[in-house]
Amino acid sequence: MNATGLAGFAAVSVTGLVVLALLQAGTFAIGRRIGRYNVVDVSWGLGFVLVAVVAATIGGGDVTRRILVALLVAVWGLRLSWHMHAKSRGRGEDPRYEELLARSAGSRTAVVVRKIFLTQGAAQWFVSVPLQLSAVLGATSGAARAVLGLGVAVWLVGFAFEAVGDSQLARFKAEPANRGRVMDTGLWAWTRHPNYFGDACVWWGLWLVTASVWPGPLTIASPLLMTYFLVYATGARLLERSMSRRPGYAEYQARTGFFFPRVPRPS
Numbered sequence: 001m002n003a004t005g006l007a008g009f010a011a012v013s014v015t016g017l018v019v020l021a022l023l024q025a026g027t028f029a030i031g032r033r034i035g036r037y038n039v040v041d042v043s044w045g046l047g048f049v050l051v052a053v054v055a056a057t058i059g060g061g062d063v064t065r066r067i068l069v070a071l072l073v074a075v076w077g078l079r080l081s082w083h084m085h086a087k088s089r090g091r092g093e094d095p096r097y098e099e100l101l102a103r104s105a106g107s108r109t110a111v112v113v114r115k116i117f118l119t120q121g122a123a124q125w126f127v128s129v130p131l132q133l134s135a136v137l138g139a140t141s142g143a144a145r146a147v148l149g150l151g152v153a154v155w156l157v158g159f160a161f162e163a164v165g166d167s168q169l170a171r172f173k174a175e176p177a178n179r180g181r182v183m184d185t186g187l188w189a190w191t192r193h194p195n196y197f198g199d200a201c202v203w204w205g206l207w208l209v210t211a212s213v214w215p216g217p218l219t220i221a222s223p224l225l226m227t228y229f230l231v232y233a234t235g236a237r238l239l240e241r242s243m244s245r246r247p248g249y250a251e252y253q254a255r256t257g258f259f260f261p262r263v264p265r266p267s
Contacts, residue, residue, distance in 0.1 A: 008060045008136035015058060016051040016132055017125050023047050024121040028113065038088050040116055045080035047124040048073050052131050059135025062213075065148075066135050069209060072155055073131060076162075076202050083166050127203065127226045130210040130219040140212040151208030158201025161187060161261075165194030182243075182252045190261040192252070193239070196230040197259055203227070231259055 023043055031037040052073035056066040140148045168186040172178050187194035200223075207223040210216035229235055236259055243249050255265040 005061075005136050008058075009133055012055045012059050012132045012135055013125075013129075016054050016128065019050050019054055020047050020121045020124050023050060024117045028117045031112075032109075036088075037112055037116055040120055041084040041088065042081050044084070044120065044124070045077035047077075047121070048128055048131070049077035049081075051124070051128040052077075055132050055135035059132075061134065061136040062139040065137075065140065065209065065213075068152075069131055069134050069206065072152070072206060072209075076155075076159055079163060087170075123225070123229065127222045129222045130207045130216065133216060133219055134210040134213075137210070137213040137216060144212045148209050148212035151205045151210075151212065153205070154201050154208060155205030158198040158203075158205055161194045161198030161201065163198070165198060169195075180247070182246060182248050184252050184256065187261070189256060189264045191257045191259060193230075193236045193259055194261070196235045197261065200227045200230050 023046065024040075027040055027043040028037075031039045052070045056070035059066055165187045168188060169183055172183045172185075191197050203223045203226045207216075207219060210219055231237060240253075244253075251267065255267055
């Protein structure tokens with residue numbers, strides 16, 4: 001990447017950081033007003049959409065890839081934000097945040113800002129580095145087009161897993177007869193976390209799109225961090241700690257893949 005490209009990347013990156021800071025500040029103000037901070041989950045997908053739009057607008061790279069990346073991120077991020085809004089609307093605080101605040105010493109406001117909003121904003125910026133860099137790189141050419149195509153295919157698989165998994169779970173929970181039961185049909189029979197697996201695929205797909213042009217492959221730390229979040233930090237492992245107390249969940253764990261899909265084992 002030459003000096004011009006480096007300057008363009010710096011402009012996209014700094015502008016994206018400012019936009020994310022404003023988004024997190026606004027989300028914190030809303031959370032404080034309504035008395036629950038799980039509203040931050042709604043701004044998770046939205047933040048990536050804003051960064052992608054900024055990158056597509058001011059980035060000087062290949063126009064086709066800028067538009068492609070912006071569209072892929074917008075479809076994923078807006079769906080996720082709406083899903084999180086519908087999921088949390090009319091409900092109390094997320095147990096994850098209640099537990100975080102309960103075990104943290106010091107001012108509640110300071111803990112919320114530092115451990116929820118600053119952490120999420122920083123994570124959004126770092127995970128979105130491939131989006132930022134992709135917007136200032138030249139066109140994908142030659143055999144590397146296959147890498148770009150593979151990235152779109154992986155994104156499609158991930159988006160399907162995430163969207164279908166969320167939809168199946170929402171329909172399952174809407175049935176009063178399923179209260180207290182474990183969802184173990186559809187995609188949930190193949191993996192205990194189809195939404196998290198799909199999310200990981202989405203970001204590996206976006207990384208592959210960026211990796212189709214040098215030095216795009218160097219941003220591999222971003223999808224690695226996102227995968228770590230989805231599996232260990234705030235995703236599957238954390239959720240399983242609470243789900244393991246439900247009747248029948250141990251049997252479900254024994255016959256269903258944890259993260260990667262696999263053929264269900266017999267009961």
